[in-house]
Amino acid sequence: MTIGSWRLKVQHRSGFEYAGPVSSSYNEARMWPRNEARQAVLDAKVDVWPPARTYQYEDYWGTVVTAFDVHAAHESLTVTASSTVETLPPGDRIPAGDSASWDDVARHADRWYELILPTRRTGLDGELGAVVADLRGRHATPQEAAMAVCDFVRAEVAYVPGSTGVQSDALHAWAQRSGVCQDISHLAVGMLRQMGLPARYVSGYLHPKPGAAIGESVVGQSHAWVEWWAGRWTSYDPTNGVPVGERHVVVGRGREYDDVPPLKGIYSGPRSTGQGVEVTITRLR
Template sequence: MSIASVDSWRLKIQHRSGFDYAGPVSSSYNEARMWPRNETHQAVLDARVEVWPPARTYRYEDYWGTVVTAFDVHARHEALTVTATSTVETLPPGDLIEQGEGAAWDELAVPENVDRWYELLLGTKRTGLNDELTGIAADIRAAHATPHAAALAVCEFVRGEVTYQPGATGVQSDALHAWEQRKGVCQDISHLTVGLLREMGLPARYVSGYLHPKPSAAIGDSVVGQSHAWVEWWVGRWTAFDPTNGVPVGERHVVVGRGREYGDVPPLKGVYAGPASTGQGVEVTITRLR
């Protein structure tokens, strides 16, 4: 499948991740979520996931629709490396919802919609709010006639209050930690945004993927890219927005998975028998091919 157009981009992504151990590991059981999705605004032209030490892999879609590459390693090893390589065609944002459009507040509250999206209306460990943030959500909701306008206002609010600072937090951090120190990474900004959206009654989901960092990227240049996170909310249909950068999701974004929070879509996780892990390395390289 191809979605080529004059405005489309073609991106090659190489994502290398893995673990180092303090000594030999006898066996490990792992899941990688690094395989981009085929969907309306992106087409996967090629994808593969390679494992070292060599292991047989198999793929399936999890509960949230993310492609999982699962594998076991039973040879003794002191390091594990997973390399995912993909080529994806992407489109610009396209048909955006205007602020005054989308489902009304009372439509979101009808039982069939609440039941349909129930899991995406609940708080989680990483998206929970305190009394201050609950009050802020109520104020933003009251100030906007439509849920979509309120959602855009939440993104603007979070971006204005929380400074993007690489290294400010870790993968175990949550929305409250980022709020209290007023800084974090895209994961934290997305968790905080999702928490506020759900508090207002909007079904919201956390999206994991990749971002090409340069809007005016030259064709053929390889750059250090990013594992990235953004949000989607439902107002009669799903709409995607990147609160870290303050832009609709478009040709620079590549979707890998969706869920309630980071814990549903970690790029690599597993269990093993052996000494403690001494660290996890991550390297993402993105090349614009067209």
């Protein structure tokens, strides 16, 4: 165990209810945390009800996908992902003096081309474009400008649970000056890309208590934050105004939410009457 690291147990239960029997469904779950430099997955599993054979693969963006089909008639579908992950304190933030220059970032634009283009959820309007131009002009390095974007978004857009749905976008959150972590991250990603910085939307989990007691299970969150390239990739949580560290668990990365939804699928049968989500996180040490 590394000094300062946390060990987190995450249980994420999600599923659908239907208005009547569904004859078949085809599904993908993105709930399996990643093994990478700043977190280690000690164990993980995904259980499905009704029972179904599952198989796993990494998608284009490197996220672990658990895919499965259900061909027995069912009126509900439940997916439960359980994992134990060791996480590290913040450590990937780039000091302002170590940032790549604007010219360096521009020279690498082709390498990260897909992560510079706007998407449906991250596109901006003229008002925000002017804000971005001003922020870039007032900061000497990409890293300083990126941090200014995160500070601006956090100051201007309030985090209000339930204020938007999964179909909302950056402009919606900007117009009402409120949103959830997905909206705040979409807005930050859109502004970073408008500035010329490659930026990624990150999906995962957040333990809500900085001083969490060991052994206490709490209601956690499916969470989102951002990463950008300023000589190397660095991450930040604009919703909470903190570097990404021991309370964060990475599941996947992409251009926006549509690349990393925790659960999606298609089915044959009557309409869905709702989706339930429950996340429980326990600090083990």
